[in-house]
Amino acid sequence: MKLYRYVGPNDLRELVSSENCGTPIQRREDILNWLKSNRSKIPYYDDVMTTFIINTDGLLCLADRHSEHLVCAFGGAVLSAGEMRFLMTGDQVEVIEVTNQSTGYCPEPESWPTVAQALDQLGLSHPNGFSHEFVFRRCLNCQAINIIKEKWFFCAICTSPLSQFWNLDEITLV
Numbered sequence: 541m542k543l544y545r546y547v548g549p550n551d552l553r554e555l556v557s558s559e560n561c562g563t564p565i566q567r568r569e570d571i572l573n574w575l576k577s578n579r580s581k582i583p584y585y586d587d588v589m590t591t592f593i594i595n596t597d598g599l600l601c602l603a604d605r606h607s608e609h610l611v612c613a614f615g616g617a618v619l620s621a622g623e624m625r626f627l628m629t630g631d632q633v634e635v636i637e638v639t640n641q642s643t644g645y646c647p648e649p650e651s652w653p654t655v656a657q658a659l660d661q662l663g664l665s666h667p668n669g670f671s672h673e674f675v676f677r678r679c680l681n682c683q684a685i686n687i688i689k690e691k692w693f694f695c696a697i698c699t700s701p702l703s704q705f706w707n708l709d710e711i712t713l714v
């Protein structure tokens with residue numbers, strides 16, 4: 541399994557603290573408790589979007605959807621990261637949407653099995669793959685992180701050609 545280390549802006553590292561890091565979900569009850577406490581902010585909806593990471597132990601960790609993935613991961617490396625939407629019906633909970641949208645870690649669509657495994661361990665039903673797959677590339681000319689759309693492998697900032705391969709941790713100094 542591939543580990544993704546943080547590749548986003550360095551100033552966000554100052555936000556990392558033990559108080560606001562993601563909640564590791566060890567058991568099914570943890571998720572219900574977490575969702576219920578989070579839901580209290582929006583009492584009429586049972587549909588909760590979260591920020592998630594899969595930590596290096598393969599555990600799902602959740603944080604408020606406005607949290608940075610770096611903060612959710614307590615500054616560490618991850619197996620995957622993105623957004624996860626839960627649907628609660630009474631005490632039943634299921635995952636209805638998952639994406640790998642994290643510009644802090646830029647995990648590949650291929651990191652899905654680590655997400656599925658974490659959710660299976662919790663006995664949660666979930667989609668068969670990312671609901672939307674994000675493909676990230678770093679421009680080695682201007683360093684910008686690009687999201688590839690329609691197989692257009694050119695930098696949106698400086699129009700340089702982008703690698704066909706995941707290269708987010710390659711940083712060349714200009």
Ligand SMILES: [Zn+2]
Pocket residue numbers: 679680681682683684695696697698699700
């Ligand atoms: Zn560029």
